[in-house]
Amino acid sequence: MKDLLRNLYRFLSSYGLSCVLFFLLFLLTLMGTLEQIHLGLFDVQKKYFESVFLIHELFGVLPIPLPGAYLVMSALAVNLFLGGIVRARKGPAHWGVLLGHIGIVVLLLGAGIQYRYSESGNLTLYEGEQSSEFESYYEWELAIADASGDGSFTEHIIPGRQFMHAGARTFRSPALPFEVCVERAFRNSLPQPVKPGDTPAGPVVDGFTLVSLPPDKQAERNAAGVYVTIRPASGEATEAILWGVSPVPLTVEMDGKPWVIDLRKERFQLPFAVALDKFTHEMHPGTQMPRKFESDVRKVENGIEQSVTISMNAPLRHRGYTLYQASWGPPDAGPGEPLFSVFAVVNNPADQFPLYACIIISVGLCVHFARSLVLYLREQSEGAAS
Amino acid sequence: MAQSDYAVFLGIFMAVRDSISIIMTALLAVVLASCGGDGSVVEITRTRTVEFLPKPPGPNATSAQRFGYEHTAAMPSPHGAAPAAEAAELPFTWTAPEGWRPAADRPMRVVTFTAGPNQEAECYVTILGQGGGGAAANINRWREQMGQQPLTEAEVAALPVIDVLGKPSPWVEVRGTFTGPSGAAVDDALLLGLVCPVDPFSVFVKMTGPASVVEPQRDAFLAFCTSLTWSPAANS
Known part of the structure; x- marks a missing residue:
């Protein structure tokens, strides 16, 4: 047992393992970059950099199994910690290199924390509007709520990862008078009306069938769709198609109450509210290209308001959340028309880790x-x- | 080759060998875990309390209405319509041409569709109060987006008109390079537009995209414009 642990320690801290891992990272970066010819950035990131294993098809025909960058970087963090810090020489002659290794470990640790715990999305506000929620770019959720509420609604949330790639699943809650069974889910889809004589591949519900579409290269443009069956404790089940970009949610009557069931982009709660007071933008002369755009907002928390200006290089940072000025619209707004401002919202507990790592590595190299x-x-x- | 070089190569070889062995073990573990079954019944554990529902419910809405193929005044207007229009509820309905795909809600737009083999063309409806600055100003803004010179009032008045919602509505076609606010340009683009002035607001219908995609959609665009119909509630 002792020998096994010693061998494992030697292997994990070995220089040879570092070489292999760095080569694999180089390979994954190269393949991931080339794959963007066929796949969008989001899909490449998922396949090559956020995965444990993957199959790369060389020249589109030869399948090659590879470890994903998530596994490689995790192994690299362990390898650097054991080999570059624990096992490395500690004399004054090696302090600089030691610090460099510590900096890289901090960088990898930050990447791991970001991957596991960060949330990101966008928040769109018109002048005069206020919100404390933001919406994911890519992830979906099913929200079920009793629509008869007045001034306060309790939404029961099913995260997309529980049904998007899971086959048929039934979801229930003691607070709901029915179960929701997600029969089939499509990442990108289009509900199409079925005409007499059509032979649709999928089930037909209320004259519509859900057509699966290939994923869009711009993943945020995908429109998820699901077939659901709503089963009350007693009575007849209701089948329906839910579509992610539907402007109106499904409403069903259960126990004398209207229940709203909506497939939508996942929403996250901010620990404070943001109100947009004024949005200003300037164009480059004679073009439609923005030269400068900024938003005067109020951060509202526990009844206390603070005025902040968010511009392209000056985000609002508060309680672990960062709001960047991302976009604005409408694209063809005429003079005097109301404008909206779009903020990219990121909650990353490790957002300062790259800065700390750079400082440590710089000190080490110096x-x-x-x-x-x-x-x-x-x-x-x-x-x-x- | 020096002995130290052999040691490094030997180290790399052993690391590769051990890596393969660890990867295969981990892979086996993943396969076994996935065979364990994920349970077909799942408890909903996450709840959230909100002051309003992001999308207003549409009781009795048909699938065609929920998916944007049809719109009736009885339904709440889609999120993203002009605030004035939302407050008043839309007094007209429409029918989407075959092959058009309803797209995600966009602020300020009543409805958006995409068309073409790869959905390169986009068509949307907006409503602006008080005429939205007038037909000429908006038509010239569209022309500017296509890199074309503005028309004079007389030239705007001479544009062909079609009857939409009972009003003669100027029909606009502009070819050129379409530039959106992001700066991304579409060369050899075609813009089809219609301005329907119905007091106290104006309805704007616009389609843009590569000319090769928009051109075959001309009849569908015209059919969509003429499908705009006052709802019975608005007429009563």
């Missing part, structure tokens, strides 16, 4: 090179003296 310079100059002066 220490290392300064020491080398001092030694060199000392050797030179000693040589000249002799």
Whole structure:
């Protein structure tokens, strides 16, 4: 057992493993970059950089199994920690290199925290509007709510990852008078009316069938769709198609109450509200290209308001959330028309880790090179003296 | 080759061998875990309390209405319509041509469709109060987006008109390079537009995209414009 642990420690901290991992990272970066000819950025990121394993099809025909960058970088963090810090020489001559290794480990740790715990999306506000929610770019959710509420609604949320790639599943809650069974889910889809004589591939519900479409290269443009069956404790089940970009949700009557069932982009709660007071933009002369755009907002928290200006290089950072000025619209707004401002919202507990890592690595390199310079100059002066 | 070089190569070889062994073990674990079954019944554990529902419910809405193929005044207007229009509820209905795909809600738009083999053409309806600055100003704004010179009032008055919602509505066709606010340009683009002035607001219908895609959609665009019909509620 002791030998096994010793061998495992040697393997995990070995220089050879570092070489293999760096080569794999190079390979994944190259393949991931080339794959963007066929796939969008989001899909490439999922397949090559956020995966444990993947199959890369060389020249589109030869399948090659590879470890994903998530596994490789996790192994690299362990390898660097054990080999570059624990096992490395610790004398003053190695302090600079040691610091460099610590910096890289911090960088990898930050990437891991971001992958596991960050949330990102966008928040769109018209002048005069206020919101404390933002919407995911890519992820979906099913929201079920009793629409008879007045001023307050409790939404029961089913995250998309529980039904988008899972086959048929039934969801239930003691607070709901029915079960929701997601029979089939499509990442990108279009509900199409079925005419007499058509032979649709999928089931037909209320004269419509859900057609699966190939994923869009711009993943945020995908429109998810699902077939659902709503089963009350007693009585007849209701079949329906839910479509992610439908302007009106499905409403069903259960126990004398109207229940709303909506497939939509996943929504996240902000711990504070943001109100847009004024949006201003300037175009480059004679073009439709924005030169400058900024939003005067109020951050509202516990009844306390604070005025902040968010511009392209000056985001609002508060309680772990960062709001960047991302876009605006409408694209063809005429003079005097109301404008809206779009903020990219990111909640990343490790957003400062790259900065810390860069500082640590810079200090390490300065220490290392300064020491080398001092030694060199000392050797030179000693040589000249002799 | 020096002995130290052999040691490095040997190290790399052993690392590759061990990596393969670890990867295969992990892969086996993943396969076994996935065979364990994920359970077909799942408890909903996440709840959220909100002051209003992001999409207003549409009781009795048919699938065609929910998916944007039809619109009736009885339904709440889609999120993203002009605030004034939302407050008043839309007094007209429409029918989408075959092959058009309803697209995601966009702020300020009543409805958006995409068309063409790869959905390169976009058609949408907007409503602006008080005429939205007038037909000439909006037509010239469209021309500017296509890189064309503005028309004079007389030239605008001479544009062909079609009857939509009972009003003679100027029909606009502009060829050129379409530039959106992002700066992305579409060369050899075609814009089809219609301005329907119905007091106290104006309805704008616009289609843009590569000319090769928009051109075959001309009849469908015309059919869509003429499908705009006052709802019975608005007439009563």
